[in-house]
Amino acid sequence: MSPAPPAAPSGSAALGAALRGDFPILHQTVNGRPLVYLDNGATSQKPEVVLRALDDYNRRINSNVHRGVHYLAAKARRGCVCRRRGLRWLAGGWLASGGVAG
Secondary structure, three states, X not given: OOOOOOOOOOOHHHHHHXXXXXXXXXXXXXXXXXXXXXXXXXXXXXXXXXXXHHHHHHHHOOOOOOXXXXXXXXXXXXXXXXXXXXXXXXXXXXXXXXXXXO
16 A cells, blocks of 8 residues: 655645745755755845846846935935835735734
8 A cells, every 4th residue: 555645735834835936046956855944034035026126126226225316326215115115015914914923
């Protein structure tokens, strides 16, 4: 009799499996197994969407957000302010839905 196939992940394991594809660094294997990266906040891995945004910023704007008075600095500042508002809105909705325990 062959062993039963492994159960499909559920709960947070299913969420982790679903999000794994968004992180290019996790597409590699180490010693024949999928890379697992456990670390503190000092080095966070970035999903593809963040990598694309950083690449776009570095290629098209790349300016000090709060010190410059030229076109690129103003553009960087506007982008930073808009993203902060968006993150605040996203985090606010997440917090209101009980996304954070404790």
